[in-house]
Amino acid sequence: MGVNRRRFLVASGVAGLAGCTGHLFDIGPDEGEPSGDDDPSSPPGDGPTDDDHDERDSGVESLLEFEDLDPWEATAGDLSADAGAEPGSGSARIDVGPGEERARIERPLELDLSEHRLAITCRVDAGGAPSQSVDVIVEDAAEHSLRFRTRVFETGSEAGFYRLHAGTYDLRTAEAPDLGEIERIRIQAGFERVPEATLWLDRLEALALPETPKLVIQWDDGHESQYTEAFEIQSRYGIPSTSFVNTNSIGADERLDVEQMHEMREAGWEFGSHLMDHVHLAETDPAEQERQITGAKRWLIDNGFEESAEYLAYPYGEYDQSSYELVSEHHTIAMVGGEPGYGLPVNGAHVGRSSERTLAGVRAYLDHLTHWGGFGGLFWHAIPDETPIEEFDAIMRHVHDREAAGEIDVITLGDLERLMAE
Numbered sequence: 526m527g528v529n530r531r532r533f534l535v536a537s538g539v540a541g542l543a544g545c546t547g548h549l550f551d552i553g554p555d556e557g558e559p560s561g562d563d564d565p566s567s568p569p570g571d572g573p574t575d576d577d578h579d580e581r582d583s584g585v586e587s588l589l590e591f592e593d594l595d596p597w598e599a600t601a602g603d604l605s606a607d608a609g610a611e612p613g614s615g616s617a618r619i620d621v622g623p624g625e626e627r628a629r630i631e632r633p634l635e636l637d638l639s640e641h642r643l644a645i646t647c648r649v650d651a652g653g654a655p656s657q658s659v660d661v662i663v664e665d666a667a668e669h670s671l672r673f674r675t676r677v678f679e680t681g682s683e684a685g686f687y688r689l690h691a692g693t694y695d696l697r698t699a700e701a702p703d704l705g706e707i708e709r710i711r712i713q714a715g716f717e718r719v720p721e722a723t724l725w726l727d728r729l730e731a732l733a734l735p736e737t738p739k740l741v742i743q744w745d746d747g748h749e750s751q752y753t754e755a756f757e758i759q760s761r762y763g764i765p766s767t768s769f770v771n772t773n774s775i776g777a778d779e780r781l782d783v784e785q786m787h788e789m790r791e792a793g794w795e796f797g798s799h800l801m802d803h804v805h806l807a808e809t810d811p812a813e814q815e816r817q818i819t820g821a822k823r824w825l826i827d828n829g830f831e832e833s834a835e836y837l838a839y840p841y842g843e844y845d846q847s848s849y850e851l852v853s854e855h856h857t858i859a860m861v862g863g864e865p866g867y868g869l870p871v872n873g874a875h876v877g878r879s880s881e882r883t884l885a886g887v888r889a890y891l892d893h894l895t896h897w898g899g900f901g902g903l904f905w906h907a908i909p910d911e912t913p914i915e916e917f918d919a920i921m922r923h924v925h926d927r928e929a930a931g932e933i934d935v936i937t938l939g940d941l942e943r944l945m946a947e
Contacts, residue, residue: 799837876902
């Protein structure tokens with residue numbers, strides 16, 4: 526199963542990024558549902574109940590659990606009820622047949638998302654397609670709409686339910702909606718070039734935003750230029766990083782060695798796992814997956830990187846069911862690839878980041894992050910291969926200046942883990 530109960534409880538602590546939650550809608554004194562008499566957009570059971578007390582206190586608001594499908598309209602695909610992520614729960618199932626390219630359901634729903642962002646628990650069977658996007662679109666009374674997006678990396682018939690953040694992706698209209706006055710919600714997934722597919726939706730949540738957006742800077746593969754070029758530049762601006770290394774390559778030609786790693790660690794850098802070798806986990810059998818995952822973590826611990834050994838970046842940014850479960854067992858935080866790279870890290874084994882590597886791209890990325898709020902990540906492999914030295918310097922100066930202005934907080938994954946645990 527994609528939902529790990531221990532990880533679920535730890536991830537709920539992401540409220541430490543936020544403080545007070547506020548209210549998404551008014552809760553009646555007895556019914557556990559929004560006030561407003563007979564409002565058909567909010568049926569009994571959709572609002573938070575006493576069972577959600579811990580989540581309300583930790584900054585997580587349960588919006589919908591898809592037990593009652595009557596308010597929903599299927600505008601693409603066939604909607605039916607099915608088993609949920611936990612025993613005794615129910616989920617919405619949308620089947621897409623040959624010739625159809627989208628699953629979509631929608632309903633009226635009054636929400637205040639001005640200080641919250643979304644997370645969704647879902648499952649996708651797209652015939653083993655490597656990944657699929659799932660969108661949540663919100664609309665105000667003027668029909669201005671915003672799309673949130675997450676990406677599911679395991680889409681087969683045996684895939685479990687995954688609890689994922691949905692980052693702000695793009696505006697669907699010329700003007701942004703009033704997030705404090707949302708009146709309609711739409712959930713959809715596109716299935717182009719997939720003969721048949723099924724989308725399951727189990728739970729929709731809203732998580733309180735941090736007062737200041739958080740940003741992490743990261744590196745993959747352990748290239749030596751991280752020490753010879755990037756380390757000096759980032760030290761000048763007081764910007765640490767997490768570097769994910771392939772442990773079998775440490776000390777090889779044009780790769781980091783242990784002495785360099787320790788010097789960088791003393792300056793605040795972290796070193797996490799990128800496996801022993803740069804293998805594609807989704808194409809590797811489970812026994813070798815476990816060897817790669819546990820072997821790299823053991824190397825990091827044995828060589829003095831115990832705390833950051835808890836962090837991993839999936840090579841190629843993807844996983845399959847068995848590698849996801851292994852990573853969830855052995856690591857507290859794991860980075861995935863692909864858009865949107867925003868949102869709040871509700872699932873420690875699936876934290877997004879972006880590959881913007883130009884000054885213009887990073888400026889736009891940070892503009893988006895500071896406007897919509899939440900968590901963001903940027904990563905490189907090597908410079909000047911990906912970014913000229915002068916441009917990388919300008920990017921780090923820009924990040925520094927925006928942090929100095931109070932627009933963002935640059936944090937490490939150790940900081941993130943502590944915030945998630947609060």
